[in-house]
Each structure stands twice: as structure tokens, then as C-alpha cells.
Amino acid sequence: MDRIVVRGGRPLEGRIPIGGAKNAALPLMAAALLSDGPLVLRNAPDLADIATMRALLEQHGLEVVHDKAARTLTMSGNATSLEAPYDLVRKMRASVLVLGPLVARHGRARVSLPGGCAIGTRPVDLHLKGLEAMGATIVLEAGYIEAQAPQGLKGGRILFPVVSVGATENLLMAACLADGVSELVNAAREPEIEDLARCLIAMGAKIEGVGTDRLTVTGQACLGGATHDIVPDRIEAGTFACAAAITGGSVLLEGARAEHLGAVARTLREAGVLVEAEADGLRVSRLNGLHGVDVMTEPFPGFATDMQAQFMALMSVAEGASMVTETIFENRFMHVPELNRMGARINVHGASAIVRGVPKLSGAPVMATDLRASVSLILAGLAAEGDTIVNRVYHLDRGYERVELKLAAVGADIERITG
Numbered sequence: 001m002d003r004i005v006v007r008g009g010r011p012l013e014g015r016i017p018i019g020g021a022k023n024a025a026l027p028l029m030a031a032a033l034l035s036d037g038p039l040v041l042r043n044a045p046d047l048a049d050i051a052t053m054r055a056l057l058e059q060h061g062l063e064v065v066h067d068k069a070a071r072t073l074t075m076s077g078n079a080t081s082l083e084a085p086y087d088l089v090r091k092m093r094a095s096v097l098v099l100g101p102l103v104a105r106h107g108r109a110r111v112s113l114p115g116g117c118a119i120g121t122r123p124v125d126l127h128l129k130g131l132e133a134m135g136a137t138i139v140l141e142a143g144y145i146e147a148q149a150p151q152g153l154k155g156g157r158i159l160f161p162v163v164s165v166g167a168t169e170n171l172l173m174a175a176c177l178a179d180g181v182s183e184l185v186n187a188a189r190e191p192e193i194e195d196l197a198r199c200l201i202a203m204g205a206k207i208e209g210v211g212t213d214r215l216t217v218t219g220q221a222c223l224g225g226a227t228h229d230i231v232p233d234r235i236e237a238g239t240f241a242c243a244a245a246i247t248g249g250s251v252l253l254e255g256a257r258a259e260h261l262g263a264v265a266r267t268l269r270e271a272g273v274l275v276e277a278e279a280d281g282l283r284v285s286r287l288n289g290l291h292g293v294d295v296m297t298e299p300f301p302g303f304a305t306d307m308q309a310q311f312m313a314l315m316s317v318a319e320g321a322s323m324v325t326e327t328i329f330e331n332r333f334m335h336v337p338e339l340n341r342m343g344a345r346i347n348v349h350g351a352s353a354i355v356r357g358v359p360k361l362s363g364a365p366v367m368a369t370d371l372r373a374s375v376s377l378i379l380a381g382l383a384a385e386g387d388t389i390v391n392r393v394y395h396l397d398r399g400y401e402r403v404e405l406k407l408a409a410v411g412a413d414i415e416r417i418t419g
Ligand SMILES: CC(=O)N[C@H]1[C@@H](OP(=O)(O)OP(=O)(O)OC[C@H]2O[C@@H](n3ccc(=O)[nH]c3=O)[C@H](O)[C@@H]2O)O[C@H](CO)[C@@H](O)[C@@H]1O
Pocket: 023, 024, 026, 093, 094, 120, 121, 122, 123, 124, 125, 126, 127, 128, 162, 163, 164, 165, 166, 167, 188, 305, 306, 328, 329, 330
């Protein structure tokens, strides 16, 4: 199994290209199940999760071509199998996003209950209740969701009791082919949802309220093909922003958009990091010291839970203390014991972690159990004295394209050891 070795102490300088967002690409790929014509996605990242979604769509009967040189994904054809099997779905939570499109288009689907990052229980009840509100019958049997709507879905009013990115995406896609008008209230507003909505509109969907927490969808008989540019990955950008900050460097994040970073950019500035929009991206630099800042994860435009681990690594070398509160997932502090093994001083009290900054971290062999936790250990390694060996990098490969090459290109001493 591959490992990443980081030797800390070098300030990062240069330009880092930001890829298309994993969390936008996955629902966009699922949207191909709604379409009669080919869906072409440009700016497609080359990630393990994209390969998993590709395999899932292919086993449903779609043709998927990933031209990695051109960075395009082309999906065409219609589903011939309506079952999403456990072996693929368990690898990635976003697999459940095939459910809404399959039921909306074909009147039934059988989808395994999903896996994904081990960061909490992660139920899918909101996805299922929403489909029921649109007239589907749902039965859970032997680890599978069996959904039926033989007469097709009907438009309905769905009020989300908590903000859910995945449920908003699943039901938004389903509503595009439902009979009548659907209203999604308290919908998630993450930039990836806006990206999905824009692509669906290009495919012929009728959606109002894009970018707000109230989406109104007038169902259409069918959707067609489209060509769509995937939005840049705000979490990849935020991660490299933390890399620049933790090493006291200065990098230009090519293609990154300040408005998509939401509270992350504001919080970095509060901590003493310069974040400036330039013509072709965002410049992130740290000239002086870092200071501790409190953060609380929230749905967009609040501080993203997918940036919590990376920000905690940064705070572990800041002056003073910071309190990091995780409100989205109940078990997303798996990086804390590993950061502490590198000399960080972090105590967890329920949903909050108190981080007391230390002057230096020290390299160590570490291991993470989820994607963002893994990358937080690389960030810590960039600032640590000595070698940090990050094991189990398959988590990283789910969501970061060649992270070690991108970091090495701006001066980090980092390499992948294969095998
Ligand atoms: C592939 C993808 O885009 N993943 C992102 C997506 O995950 P995902 O779509 O799984 O996250 P959700 O926004 O749905 O989860 C938010 C909260 O709602 C709860 N919930 C969710 C659905 C449900 O049916 N019932 C329920 O109770 C969850 O347990 C969690 O506490 O948004 C998360 C929150 O920004 C991110 O961390 C993930 O990176």
C-alpha cells in the first residue's frame, strides 16, 4: 500500500492549479442518468471516487469515457440495470445519488445503503422521506433501499429539518423529471449544488431559486444532453491555502474562487493569513505569525466541515489557543490523536476540540481513517521537524489528484512510496 513521506520546513512558493470539485463531479455524473443525450463534463478531476462513480454508472449500462488528457468525462446511453450493488456503493457515499435519478426516470431502483468516509453514522433518511413525499414507496431490505414509483414521481413540497447536501442533490435531480412542481425548502446552498442546478438547467430542467435555500423545480418529461464545466474544488483550494499558511509561504491557487471559500477565507485572514483575489485565482501568503481563532463548522456559507481537519493542523502551530467545534458530523476528530502524536496539544470535549498552539511539530509515522484527516497530516508534516510518513493513502486518492506532485512543484519535500 502506498505511503507519503513529507520532510517539513520548506515555505511553499509558486502556483498550484486547482482541479474540478470532486463533490460537484459526483452528483453531475449521476445526473447523466436523467438525460437522453450525452452529458459532457469538462475540468473533470482524476480521482479514485470518479473511477468508482464511473464503474457504478457503467454497471447501470451507461457508456462513460474519461479522457484524462482532455480532462473530460462523457456519459451516454440509458440505464439497463436499476440496481446499485453493495460492492460499489460501500466504497463511496455519493453512490446513493443514483437513487433519485433512477426512480425519477425508470419508476424503480434498488440501491445498497452507502458507505463513505467514517465520520459519523450518516443516515439517508432525508433522501428517502423526500422521495416518499414525491410518491415513491420505499422498503429497506437486506441492506438495500428498494424504491418504487410505477406511475412516476409527483412534484411535492419537501422541508428539510436539517441541511443536507446529498439529500438536496438527490431530490433536486428527482424533481426535474417529476410530474408537476416541487419545492425544496431549507435546501443546502453549497457551490456544488449551484453547479449541479446550472448543469441540469443546461440539460433542459426548470429550476428557480438557484443559489438560495429554496429551490422550485417544474418537472419536465425528459432532459437532454449538455456540456458543462465543473466548478473548481473549493476544498482542494482551502487545503492548499492551509499548506501555504502552515509553511509561511505564498502560493497562487489557480482558478480558486474567493466567494466559494465562504467563512474559510475570513477565518484564515483572522488567523493572520493574507488571502487576496487575483485575476487568475487566489493568492494565499503568510508573512508574520499565526494566531489561534475559534471556528465552528456549518453548512455553506459557514465554515466547511471538509476544511475542519486541515484548519486544526494549522491551528496546532498558531500562537495561543483555538476552539474548533464540529456541528455537522459526530465523529470527525479522528485526526486529533495522530496530530497529537506529532506533538500537537489538542483535547477533545464532546463536539469541540481545544487546540493549544505549539512552536514546533515533530515528524512521525501516522495514519488516517478518512480523506480530510489524511491531508491534515500532510499539512502537519509540511511544518514538522523530520520525516512524517502518512500511511493508508487510499483515502487521499479518493479526493486529491496527485497531492504530492502539486506540493512538490511549489517546493515541498514530499514523495510517494509505492507498494
Ligand atoms: C460527496 C459529497 O458531496 N460529500 C459531502 C456531503 O456529504 P453528505 O451529502 O453525506 O452530507 P450531508 O450534508 O447530507 O450531511 C449533513 C448532516 O445531515 C445528516 N443527514 C444527512 C442526510 C440524511 O438523510 N439524514 C441526515 O441526518 C448527516 O448525518 C450530517 O449530520 O456534504 C458534507 C457536508 O458538507 C461534506 O462533508 C461531504 O464531503
